[in-house]
Amino acid sequence: MTVRRFHAEVATAIGTGALGAAAVIGALELGHGWSESGPESGYFPFYVGVILILASLWNLGAAIVARQTAQGDDGAELFLDRERLVRLGRFIGTMLAFVILTVVMGIYVGAASYVAWNAWRSGGYRAWVALAIGCGFSVALYLVFEVAFLVPLLKGPIEPLLGIY
Numbered sequence: 001m002t003v004r005r006f007h008a009e010v011a012t013a014i015g016t017g018a019l020g021a022a023a024v025i026g027a028l029e030l031g032h033g034w035s036e037s038g039p040e041s042g043y044f045p046f047y048v049g050v051i052l053i054l055a056s057l058w059n060l061g062a063a064i065v066a067r068q069t070a071q072g073d074d075g076a077e078l079f080l081d082r083e084r085l086v087r088l089g090r091f092i093g094t095m096l097a098f099v100i101l102t103v104v105m106g107i108y109v110g111a112a113s114y115v116a117w118n119a120w121r122s123g124g125y126r127a128w129v130a131l132a133i134g135c136g137f138s139v140a141l142y143l144v145f146e147v148a149f150l151v152p153l154l155k156g157p158i159e160p161l162l163g164i165y
Contacts (some may be wrong), residue, residue: 005098006063006077007079010063011098013057023049098114101114108138113134115138116133141153
């Protein structure tokens with residue numbers, strides 16, 4: 001499976017346009033004008049959404065014009081081949097696993113697992129070195145946020161197991 005540049009540009013324009021439309025619809029529910037005390041809650045999101053829709057329409061039009069004016073290749077420039085698509089899928093799958101693990105087990109386990117996995121698989125480190133890097137990252141995360149800045153992070157079931165309250 002391959003993805004052509006034109007199709008990627010059209011999909012991106014449609015996706016960003018949909019985000020802009022969602023922002024506009026949400027802003028309309030909140031109110032996007034001015035009240036006696038100043039701008040209403042949806043004022044800024046409304047105009048950001050409008051700008052996003054206009055930019056998306058511009059990009060969609062530019063993609064269509066570029067495809068029509070391309071000579072010879074019919075706008076079929078390769079954007080993503082099978083090998084890169086597999087790599088992208090692995091990256092997205094790893095990120096999804098990180099998010100799920102973070103929600104279930106807490107940020108420290110999720111971060112240690114994510115960093116260790118990527119150090120091992122992508123970085124080429126031995127498994128024990130990758131695990132040490134992941135654990136070191138979680139310790140650093142704890143020291144920076146919990147100790148230095150006094151910002152508690154999601155710990156999941158680890159907090160009661162370790163007696164941290």
